[in-house]
Amino acid sequence: MDPGQVLSPRVALPQFVNTGLLLRRADADDDDLWRRVALFEELGKLGHSVVGLAVLVHTEFVLPLLAQGGSDVVRARFLGPGTAGTAVFSGSLSTRGQAVSGAVTALEVNGGYRLNGAVPLMMNAHSADAHCVVARLGSLDAARDTAAFLIPADVEGVAVRSGRADCNGPTAIASVYFKDVQVPAEYRLVADTPSPSLAVSAPERLLAACLATGAASGHVDATRDHSRKRHTFGVALQGHQGLRLRLAELRTEVEASRQLNYGAALAVGTTGGGRLSSFAARLRAARVVRRAAVDCLTIFGAAGYMAEHRASRFVESAYLVSTACGTSEAVFGSLAEFGDICGR
Amino acid sequence: LETFVAADLRPPFGASYSAFRTAVADIVRSELAPRLEAWIQADSVPLKEILASLARQGCVGVGFAEHHGGTGGNLWHCVVLHEELARLRCSSIGTTVLSHLEVGTRLVADHASAAAVEQWVPSALQGTTVLGYAATEANAGSDLAATTTMARTNGGCWIINGEKRFITNALEADGLCVLARTGGRGVTSHSLFLVPMAAEGVTVTPLSSLGNQGTLGEVQFEEVRLEADALIGLEGQGLLLQIARLAHERAFVAVILTAMAQVALEAVFARSTRRLPGVRGCASADGNLLAGLIAQVEEARYLAYSAIEALILGRDARTSAAMAKLVASRTLREVTENDLVLRLGSDALDTDGGMTRSFRDALGFLFAGGTETMLLESIAR
Numbered sequence A: 001m002d003p004g005q006v007l008s009p010r011v012a013l014p015q016f017v018n019t020g021l022l023l024r025r026a027d028a029d030d031d032d033l034w035r036r037v038a039l040f041e042e043l044g045k046l047g048h049s050v051v052g053l054a055v056l057v058h059t060e061f062v063l064p065l066l067a068q069g070g071s072d073v074v075r076a077r078f079l080g081p082g083t084a085g086t087a088v089f090s091g092s093l094s095t096r097g098q099a100v101s102g103a104v105t106a107l108e109v110n111g112g113y114r115l116n117g118a119v120p121l122m123m124n125a126h127s128a129d130a131h132c133v134v135a136r137l138g139s140l141d142a143a144r145d146t147a148a149f150l151i152p153a154d155v156e157g158v159a160v161r162s163g164r165a166d167c168n169g170p171t172a173i174a175s176v177y178f179k180d181v182q183v184p185a186e187y188r189l190v191a192d193t194p195s196p197s198l199a200v201s202a203p204e205r206l207l208a209a210c211l212a213t214g215a216a217s218g219h220v221d222a223t224r225d226h227s228r229k230r231h232t233f234g235v236a237l238q239g240h241q242g243l244r245l246r247l248a249e250l251r252t253e254v255e256a257s258r259q260l261n262y263g264a265a266l267a268v269g270t271t272g273g274g275r276l277s278s279f280a281a282r283l284r285a286a287r288v289v290r291r292a293a294v295d296c297l298t299i300f301g302a303a304g305y306m307a308e309h310r311a312s313r314f315v316e317s318a319y320l321v322s323t324a325c326g327t328s329e330a331v332f333g334s335l336a337e338f339g340d341i342c343g344r
Numbered sequence B: 001l002e003t004f005v006a007a008d009l010r011p012p013f014g015a016s017y018s019a020f021r022t023a024v025a026d027i028v029r030s031e032l033a034p035r036l037e038a039w040i041q042a043d044s045v046p047l048k049e050i051l052a053s054l055a056r057q058g059c060v061g062v063g064f065a066e067h068h069g070g071t072g073g074n075l076w077h078c079v080v081l082h083e084e085l086a087r088l089r090c091s092s093i094g095t096t097v098l099s100h101l102e103v104g105t106r107l108v109a110d111h112a113s114a115a116a117v118e119q120w121v122p123s124a125l126q127g128t129t130v131l132g133y134a135a136t137e138a139n140a141g142s143d144l145a146a147t148t149t150m151a152r153t154n155g156g157c158w159i160i161n162g163e164k165r166f167i168t169n170a171l172e173a174d175g176l177c178v179l180a181r182t183g184g185r186g187v188t189s190h191s192l193f194l195v196p197m198a199a200e201g202v203t204v205t206p207l208s209s210l211g212n213q214g215t216l217g218e219v220q221f222e223e224v225r226l227e228a229d230a231l232i233g234l235e236g237q238g239l240l241l242q243i244a245r246l247a248h249e250r251a252f253v254a255v256i257l258t259a260m261a262q263v264a265l266e267a268v269f270a271r272s273t274r275r276l277p278g279v280r281g282c283a284s285a286d287g288n289l290l291a292g293l294i295a296q297v298e299e300a301r302y303l304a305y306s307a308i309e310a311l312i313l314g315r316d317a318r319t320s321a322a323m324a325k326l327v328a329s330r331t332l333r334e335v336t337e338n339d340l341v342l343r344l345g346s347d348a349l350d351t352d353g354g355m356t357r358s359f360r361d362a363l364g365f366l367f368a369g370g371t372e373t374m375l376l377e378s379i380a381r
Helices: A009-018 A031-044 A050-069 A072-084 A095-101 A201-229 A241-271 A275-300 A310-323 A328-338 B002-006 B015-041 B047-056 B075-088 B091-111 B114-126 B238-274 B283-312 B318-344 B346-351 B354-364 B372-380
Strands: A089-092 A104-109 A112-123 A130-136 A146-152 A158-161 A173-184 B131-134 B150-154 B157-168 B175-181 B190-196 B202-206 B216-226
Touching: A009 A050, A009 A072, A031 A050, A031 A201, A031 A241, A050 A072, A050 A089, A050 A112, A050 A130, A050 A146, A050 A201, A050 A310, A072 A146, A104 A130, A112 A130, A112 A146, A130 A173, A146 A173, A201 A241, A201 A275, A201 A310, A241 A275, A241 B372, A275 A310, B015 B047, B015 B075, B047 B091, B075 B091, B075 B238, B075 B283, B091 B114, B091 B131, B091 B157, B091 B175, B091 B190, B091 B238, B091 B354, B131 B157, B150 B175, B157 B175, B157 B190, B175 B216, B175 B238, B190 B216, B190 B238, B238 B283, B238 B318, B238 B354, B283 B318, B318 B354, B318 B372
Parallel strands: A089 A130, B131 B175
Antiparallel strands: A089 A112, A104 A112, A112 A173, A130 A146, A158 A173, B150 B157, B157 B216, B175 B190, B202 B216
16 A cells, blocks of 8 residues: 555545444444454554554544544534544544643533644644544643543634644644634533543554554564665675664564564453553554664665655654654553552 | 753863853854754755854864964864854754864865865865765765775876765865775775865755755766865875774764753753653652763763873774764764653654754764764774
8 A cells, every 4th residue: 555645534544444444333343453453553564654643543542532422412423424434533642641731721611612722743633524632621630620522623713734743744743723612512522531531542552552563563674675685895784793683683572562462452352451451562562663763774874864765754653653642651651550560 | 950950061171161162152152043943944054154153253273273274272172162063952063064174174184285275274264165075875885995986087187977975065065075986906996085066077966864954965976077186195095094084073973962962951851840740650760761861971971072082192093982973872862762752742743843853863873973883893893
């Protein structure tokens, strides 16, 4: 698949749904999680994070929140098209950080809410029919006093502006601004847990891990191919022990990350829990993809540092993927909050 | 910890160095910093403008002999110059100044013909002409013996044909020291030439890179005719001069990277104290992380200084310079990456703040001055 041809989630999502790669929630069965694990691994291998992140935000972050906590009004308008992939949702790649920093506030006014603020790094922002935003309700206790909203893109006061993102270009990521956006109370998504950013965190972070691991895997394979073709000092790069061993280490790390992902998927799929292992998988995969980005850049050399080179693009992609669904800082924090790690 | 970071961690160089540091810092703060954002937006490093600002206060000719047009002083003054330039948090500036002064100008001053020295060095030290060094090719980076750019003699002149890539200062340079194959085998098969960029047959194409924007270019030489005295050093000495030059360049790259890491670390600390404590249970971990990074920066700094000292004392600095560059580049990457990943998260990715640029720039030093693999090979020998 050429990522350049499917930059728009409006094109990619219906294709994945229609070919059975993504199931409508109502049709989901036990195999669905494994199907998505495989899908995100393969999307990661595109070497360009935009497609994977677009699908991840739409299907793993916004759709579950909508299905679980959407009012009848909002579900009636968005759930069907959303699951079919004909309506697209945007969401922040770092929801928890966004909530903590209080980028958007929502005040109760006239039986509804008035939103003000801006959210950077909104995936699918330009294509979205609705923006999923986590807003602070007024208290300074951000971890508890936040709520998710699904704001239709055509509401007055919503504006999408392209900032300079480090990768993927303006078509994929942008800032969404909310200026005195007035919405009825029905547009608030009511989650079961006090912190909406944690409500769907296990599968979301697991699949973010699969995306990152897949990206690392594909990039390491491409680098290995390059190391067979490129010659210095009369031999292929692969003939130099230092580089060969570095690639071997990378492959081992990728495989370890992949197995941790699978273990987490087993835990999520069979027990419905798996939060600890999925968070650990997400943390580990983020580190692996970042290391792969830097180490492989070394092997590609100065040519890889050029702006249009695969290795250069991958650095930007890798750091974005590793930030998705919570920075490592946030995942660290979440893991620390489990407390009883040994008891699981 | 806060007091420790806020304190001036740079070692006391003594009164004369402090006065020079103050002079450079004033120029950086009052003349260069206000224009930095415009340069970044334009992906351009106007080196002559920068050199002109520095030259007005006599900061360009330091470390060069007065009979060459230098202002005296020694390599420690050059260290101070680069440490203060690093405060701009834009390595493009440090690397272009380094390539001009410590590589191009020094090669010409030390090894070119008397006529070439007279023609190029005084103006280079006044900042009115820019020099650089061109060795790397698409298929000859670490392995410079694979260089395919050729120089042949013709009627008492040299004719050069070939192509150089990833050349710092290519876009601004008036003259480049070019490594070319001149015949024979082994280490005596290459020579260095001073090529005026205005010469007929020289073409420059800008290159866009992940970091260090506005500095790199590709240079093509098509039947470029040079006078006989364009040769730098003796015929067949090119690779030997390159090897001798590398230690000098690596030591200064280490100085620049360490200074950048210091500035980045100060930014990490400043930002970490401003950020809301949104994640519980990490305060002590953050403190430990920062303390570890401070130690790493200090370690890198003194390793770089030891390489500079070896150069000043005329000792073999190849190993210490390789170690210094290896540790400094890893340290800068670690500081900038930790800030990017742990402290800023998505904010840094979106706003393209200084730290993100620092990290992109830091990645460029995976290659500049020698890849890690080559550095390790050099140390292992």
